[in-house]
Amino acid sequence: MATVPLLSDEEASAEALAVFDDIRATRGTDYVNNFWRALAHDPALLRATWERLKVVMGPGALDPLVKEMIYVAVSTANGCEYCVHSHTAAARAKGMTPAQHSEMLAVIGMAMQTNGIVTGLQVPVDDIFKA
Amino acid sequence: MATVPLLSDEEASAEALAVFDDIRATRGTDYVNNFWRALAHDPALLRATWERLKVVMGPGALDPLVKEMIYVAVSTANGCEYCVHSHTAAARAKGMTPAQHSEMLAVIGMAMQTNGIVTGLQVPVDDIFKA
Amino acid sequence: MATVPLLSDEEASAEALAVFDDIRATRGTDYVNNFWRALAHDPALLRATWERLKVVMGPGALDPLVKEMIYVAVSTANGCEYCVHSHTAAARAKGMTPAQHSEMLAVIGMAMQTNGIVTGLQVPVDDIFKA
Amino acid sequence: MATVPLLSDEEASAEALAVFDDIRATRGTDYVNNFWRALAHDPALLRATWERLKVVMGPGALDPLVKEMIYVAVSTANGCEYCVHSHTAAARAKGMTPAQHSEMLAVIGMAMQTNGIVTGLQVPVDDIFKA
Amino acid sequence: MATVPLLSDEEASAEALAVFDDIRATRGTDYVNNFWRALAHDPALLRATWERLKVVMGPGALDPLVKEMIYVAVSTANGCEYCVHSHTAAARAKGMTPAQHSEMLAVIGMAMQTNGIVTGLQVPVDDIFKA
Amino acid sequence: MATVPLLSDEEASAEALAVFDDIRATRGTDYVNNFWRALAHDPALLRATWERLKVVMGPGALDPLVKEMIYVAVSTANGCEYCVHSHTAAARAKGMTPAQHSEMLAVIGMAMQTNGIVTGLQVPVDDIFKA
Numbered sequence: 001m002a003t004v005p006l007l008s009d010e011e012a013s014a015e016a017l018a019v020f021d022d023i024r025a026t027r028g029t030d031y032v033n034n035f036w037r038a039l040a041h042d043p044a045l046l047r048a049t050w051e052r053l054k055v056v057m058g059p060g061a062l063d064p065l066v067k068e069m070i071y072v073a074v075s076t077a078n079g080c081e082y083c084v085h086s087h088t089a090a091a092r093a094k095g096m097t098p099a100q101h102s103e104m105l106a107v108i109g110m111a112m113q114t115n116g117i118v119t120g121l122q123v124p125v126d127d128i129f130k131a
Numbered sequence: 132m133a134t135v136p137l138l139s140d141e142e143a144s145a146e147a148l149a150v151f152d153d154i155r156a157t158r159g160t161d162y163v164n165n166f167w168r169a170l171a172h173d174p175a176l177l178r179a180t181w182e183r184l185k186v187v188m189g190p191g192a193l194d195p196l197v198k199e200m201i202y203v204a205v206s207t208a209n210g211c212e213y214c215v216h217s218h219t220a221a222a223r224a225k226g227m228t229p230a231q232h233s234e235m236l237a238v239i240g241m242a243m244q245t246n247g248i249v250t251g252l253q254v255p256v257d258d259i260f261k262a
Numbered sequence: 263m264a265t266v267p268l269l270s271d272e273e274a275s276a277e278a279l280a281v282f283d284d285i286r287a288t289r290g291t292d293y294v295n296n297f298w299r300a301l302a303h304d305p306a307l308l309r310a311t312w313e314r315l316k317v318v319m320g321p322g323a324l325d326p327l328v329k330e331m332i333y334v335a336v337s338t339a340n341g342c343e344y345c346v347h348s349h350t351a352a353a354r355a356k357g358m359t360p361a362q363h364s365e366m367l368a369v370i371g372m373a374m375q376t377n378g379i380v381t382g383l384q385v386p387v388d389d390i391f392k393a
Numbered sequence: 394m395a396t397v398p399l400l401s402d403e404e405a406s407a408e409a410l411a412v413f414d415d416i417r418a419t420r421g422t423d424y425v426n427n428f429w430r431a432l433a434h435d436p437a438l439l440r441a442t443w444e445r446l447k448v449v450m451g452p453g454a455l456d457p458l459v460k461e462m463i464y465v466a467v468s469t470a471n472g473c474e475y476c477v478h479s480h481t482a483a484a485r486a487k488g489m490t491p492a493q494h495s496e497m498l499a500v501i502g503m504a505m506q507t508n509g510i511v512t513g514l515q516v517p518v519d520d521i522f523k524a
Numbered sequence: 525m526a527t528v529p530l531l532s533d534e535e536a537s538a539e540a541l542a543v544f545d546d547i548r549a550t551r552g553t554d555y556v557n558n559f560w561r562a563l564a565h566d567p568a569l570l571r572a573t574w575e576r577l578k579v580v581m582g583p584g585a586l587d588p589l590v591k592e593m594i595y596v597a598v599s600t601a602n603g604c605e606y607c608v609h610s611h612t613a614a615a616r617a618k619g620m621t622p623a624q625h626s627e628m629l630a631v632i633g634m635a636m637q638t639n640g641i642v643t644g645l646q647v648p649v650d651d652i653f654k655a
Numbered sequence: 656m657a658t659v660p661l662l663s664d665e666e667a668s669a670e671a672l673a674v675f676d677d678i679r680a681t682r683g684t685d686y687v688n689n690f691w692r693a694l695a696h697d698p699a700l701l702r703a704t705w706e707r708l709k710v711v712m713g714p715g716a717l718d719p720l721v722k723e724m725i726y727v728a729v730s731t732a733n734g735c736e737y738c739v740h741s742h743t744a745a746a747r748a749k750g751m752t753p754a755q756h757s758e759m760l761a762v763i764g765m766a767m768q769t770n771g772i773v774t775g776l777q778v779p780v781d782d783i784f785k786a
Contacts (some may be wrong), residue, residue: 079602085527088527101528102565109573115599
């Protein structure tokens with residue numbers, strides 16, 4: 001259960017519906033997922049979040065699939081269940097293979113492990129790593 | 132200052148030195164960074180960590196640069212200063228351009244932002260995201 | 263399911279029941295929420311936590327509603343589902359409006375975003391920010 | 394040391410300088426802090442971050458000082474040194490008293506403590522907290 | 525629901541089954557828990573994780589029960605529901621009493637609390653703590 | 656630099672000095688570390704934190720050294736530099752050997768690693784782990 005009700009198309013305001021429409025058009029699907037339905041209580045935050053997401057996750061210097069995997073990595077480290085599920089699904093939709101999924105998990109695990117050991121050791125940053 | 136002294140080649144045990152030698156040979160550089168010098172107090176942990184890192188970060192289904200960016204993403208979410216510095220340097224050494232660095236940071240920021248909003252809203256996972 | 267059973271009034275010890283009574287009297291409700299029922303296995307920890315909570319969240323230099331929003335912010339960053347739910351409910355009981363809820367979420371999202379970007383950039387603290 | 398050089402006014406591009414100018418005009422100070430100078434390598438990310446920050450942290454349903462305290466709370470839970478320093482300074486500039494600072498820290502500490510205990514106990518969310 | 529299906533003995537590959545067999549023999553139980561069944565999609569990651577776990581959690585300079593409590597402490601701070609449940613169960617199986625469980629939770633709560641206050645205050649490390 | 660000045664004995668109030676005196680007497684040393692000197696701005700928070708710490712970290716069902724290691728584990732997962740340093744020093748003062756330190760770090764690393772992999776996989780909790 002969310003801390004706010006999820007708004008159906010009928011319950012959403014005109015401003016929120018306009019964002020839903022753009023989500024549908026951009027993604028080529030009629031399905032609007034729960035995150036946007038929860039955000040619909042605040043159409044300004046809904047629009048700002050969606051507009052920014054389109055820019056950040058769109059084509060650029062990084063492959064869209066790589067962006068989704070970075071998204072999953074951050075969401076995993078932050079323990080965000082919804083985000084892990086939704087962006088793992090998005091990565092799959094963009095072509096992530098089972099072998100790539102496994103390797104991503106192995107890298108996440110490796111990073112978590114050394115994050116812990118380095119922090120426990122309080123290793124000082126080498127001069128050669130500084131920009 | 133670390134919670135243990137960093138061991139120079141002279142101070143390291145033979146077992147630790149053998150790992151240092153493999154790090155040098157694998158990376159084609161004489162430089163052994165502080166993380167390994169701190170770990171050298173426990174040669175078994177040093178070896179296990181290094182051997183696993185070689186496997187996980189080596190060639191596979193994901194590009195080595197992509198792996199480094201996933202590593203940076205996790206380390207950033209966990210706030211590990213050393214890891215952010217060392218793996219950003221590693222990503223650059225593997226070809227990360229300034230434009231790719233910027234996009235990675237934008238994706239990390241976007242993921243952090245929605246991780247926070249989703250968690251504050253406690254959005255339930257959509258059925259269609261479930262495997 | 264918790265890692266310990268939740269204790270009903272019948273199962274709780276006399277010391278735990280005394281804390282339940284104070285919770286009821288302080289809050290003006292008969293309902294004792296699950297957190298306290300799980301803590302009831304250790305009446306000393308239950309009492310210490312409740313007594314401290316009363317002091318910290320009570321009247322002072324900050325408005326009680328502001329304190330609840332700070333509590334939600336920390337709980338969100340830590341990904342504590344129970345705490346997000348219980349303190350969002352508490353904030354509402356203390357007068358948080360839907361508009362305030364939305365703004366709090368926007369601020370949490372903004373902070374998460376810049377936390378990530380700043381950490382990825384490892385920006386050094388400006389001298390003028392130091393006390 | 395940051396993972397990128399901080400850009401001076403002389404080094405920044407025209408697009409980045411335009412954002413610096415708006416920061417100066419909005420804040421009524423000539424000082425542009427390190428975060429923006431690090432972001433200046435990517436003028437588009439610099440502008441998007443600054444424009445969004447102005448909206449989110451500006452006047453609304455919550456007092457600007459309350460917003461800064463929520464920002465500090467999130468940054469503290471995430472362990473972001475730079476963000477804790479810069480937003481504590483901002484909170485002071487917006488009128489946070491030493492007594493308010495102390496209470497905010499006490500609330501942050503209380504929330505962290507119960508976040509840990511609740512998570513260790515895996516307390517299920519009470520039905521009455523659900524929206 | 526996991527992001528991958530959990531594999532039954534019938535669905536697991538021969539390599540994965542060999543690890544299941546070792547888990548069963550090592551633990552003296554026929555039950556293989558969900559973590560390993562989810563990992564079974566990548567037999568190499570399954571084996572590497574299990575082999576390392578056996579070494580790290582086995583007999584050594586620290587008591588196996590102490591190791592489980594350290595594991596729970598980390599998992600709690602990271603908000604990993606599965607890990608809190610599985611390692612609390614493992615700690616109980618290794619003899620953790622209810623009184624020890626309660627004290628562990630009190631220490632976790634105390635550490636979380638001072639982690640937050642110290643980070644909010646940005647207290648510099650005393651010279652005498654440096655190795 | 657802290658977000659507040661550290662108070663010397665001369666600058667501290669009588670209430671804060673009384674806590675400093677108890678810290679000195681309890682620990683059998685004249686040295687009062689920076690955390691308490693930063694907290695001295697709020698004598699009530701200083702006293703409440705110190706009094707609780709004495710109870711939680713004192714003798715009980717768990718060995719005091721075990722409690723310090725749990726404290727380090729949580730502080731490491733939370734990335735609290737000061738806390739890692741001060742409680743690693745405290746653990747050493749209570750007899751932690753280099754071999755125990757290394758094993759603790761290996762367990763922390765293992766827990767972080769599986770926390771990441773489990774969260775990435777979103778493994779559901781086994782029924783047998785539920786209390």
